[in-house]
Amino acid sequence: MNLTSTTLASLVDQTVSRAQANFSNPGQAQVVVSPYRFNPLGAHIDHQGGEVMARTIDQYTVLAFYPSDDQTVRLCHGIPDAKSLVCEFKIGETVHEENWARYAQASVATLVRHIDIKRGFSGAVQGTLVGAGLSSSASVILAYLTALAACNDISLAPTELVELCRQVENEYMGLNNGIQDQMSVAFGQRNALSLLDVNTSSARYVEDPDNIEEVSWVLCYSGFSRELVSSGFNDRVRECKEAAVLLDARATRLGDVAESARSPSSINALPAHLVGRAMHCYSEMLRVQKGADAWRQGHWQGFGKLMNQSCKSSIEDYECGSEPMVVLQNAALAHEHVYGSRFSGGGYGGCLLMLAPANYAEQVCCDVLESFLDVYPDKRGIAKTFIAQNESHVRLLEPR
Numbered sequence: 106m107n108l109t110s111t112t113l114a115s116l117v118d119q120t121v122s123r124a125q126a127n128f129s130n131p132g133q134a135q136v137v138v139s140p141y142r143f144n145p146l147g148a149h150i151d152h153q154g155g156e157v158m159a160r161t162i163d164q165y166t167v168l169a170f171y172p173s174d175d176q177t178v179r180l181c182h183g184i185p186d187a188k189s190l191v192c193e194f195k196i197g198e199t200v201h202e203e204n205w206a207r208y209a210q211a212s213v214a215t216l217v218r219h220i221d222i223k224r225g226f227s228g229a230v231q232g233t234l235v236g237a238g239l240s241s242s243a244s245v246i247l248a249y250l251t252a253l254a255a256c257n258d259i260s261l262a263p264t265e266l267v268e269l270c271r272q273v274e275n276e277y278m279g280l281n282n283g284i285q286d287q288m289s290v291a292f293g294q295r296n297a298l299s300l301l302d303v304n305t306s307s308a309r310y311v312e313d314p315d316n317i318e319e320v321s322w323v324l325c326y327s328g329f330s331r332e333l334v335s336s337g338f339n340d341r342v343r344e345c346k347e348a349a350v351l352l353d354a355r356a357t358r359l360g361d362v363a364e365s366a367r368s369p370s371s372i373n374a375l376p377a378h379l380v381g382r383a384m385h386c387y388s389e390m391l392r393v394q395k396g397a398d399a400w401r402q403g404h405w406q407g408f409g410k411l412m413n414q415s416c417k418s419s420i421e422d423y424e425c426g427s428e429p430m431v432v433l434q435n436a437a438l439a440h441e442h443v444y445g446s447r448f449s450g451g452g453y454g455g456c457l458l459m460l461a462p463a464n465y466a467e468q469v470c471c472d473v474l475e476s477f478l479d480v481y482p483d484k485r486g487i488a489k490t491f492i493a494q495n496e497s498h499v500r501l502l503e504p505r
Contacts, residue, residue: 130171147393152345155303161293173227208249266287280338321492345359381423381424408460442462466492
């Protein structure tokens with residue numbers, strides 16, 4: 106499943122048609138396109154103040170909507186096997202849904218705390234690869250916020266979108282995550298890797314080098330959905346903060362620890378289960394900087410080696426990585442035409458990201474998927490590989 110720009114146009118048409126059919130609006134629909142993302146380097150460090158590398162891709166949330174004359178939000182979607190295909194609620198209502206509609210309710214509730222919004226919307230929303238560890242949740246939240254802002258003639262800067270999305274995920278979804286997902290989508294830029302400074306909510310860019318056509322990004326979706334709340338994700342965040350306080354009493358996260366307190370002897374003096382957390386975070390922060398240099402130079406083997414080191418550290422030091430994801434990683438490591446690979450989705454499910462020579466990308470797609478399906482044959486028809494193309498950022502299209 107590889108969505109191209111042509112397929113995006115079809116997806117937009119489908120979403121607009123669904124909105125028209127459900128809400129009988131003869132007017133022109135407005136459309137938000139919110140891409141997904143992956144992070145080649147920077148695993149598990151955004152919540153600790155580390156810089157993260159990101160790229161947006163051609164997988165999407167698409168939201169087609171009509172501004173309302175009242176404070177009602179009406180939504181329909183195309184998620185298979187969902188209990189309800191339509192939801193309706195008023196601006197200001199308490200967030201209570203436990204299904205897909207909760208993201209919309211929480212987005213409205215968060216925005217209304219900061220800005221007096223008067224108008225809702227009627228619309229349809231679709232996601233191309235929900236729950237695959239490519240930030241579909243941040244993508245859909247940013248789509249809702251962008252639509253609400255448009256309906257109420259509000260201008261939201263990328264930094265404002267990032268902060269509002271953080272509040273939705275932290276306060277309503279129960280996640281203690283940082284802001285890399287929403288920053289990746291809000292600041293995405295074509296033909297470049299984003300270097301996201303989570304401390305200042307700003308981005309700088311590493312432009313694709315002249316030999317970029319030599320490589321492709323290959324993703325393999327495991328068929329196992331990424332669910333961070335029940336995965337131990339929050340436990341790892343808490344452990345990192347415990348390690349930070351023990352290293353430096355003034356610190357609340359590992360990125361705040363003074364350089365003088367980050368020595369190997371200081372880290373090794375931590376309780377055994379915290380040693381690996383600190384080692385991973387500090388080594389990953391360094392890998393991001395080395396990766397930026399390797400990317401600028403088009404040094405694919407070097408960049409791939411850093412990806413492999415990142416994944417190894419995630420498994421051994423940070424102690425994340427479900428069995429299916431480790432199986433996928435081992436398949437990639439064994440393939441002669443994969444420069445490097447690592448988890449996307451925290452290692453708890455979702456996708457494996459691979460950097461491969463462009464002329465072998467299709468072979469990598471087939472080989473890695475078949476190797477995975479040999480172990481998990483029940484995922485045949487669910488697990489899939491695709492070659493990702495680069496995208497831009499969340500945006501409102503021209504009315505149609």
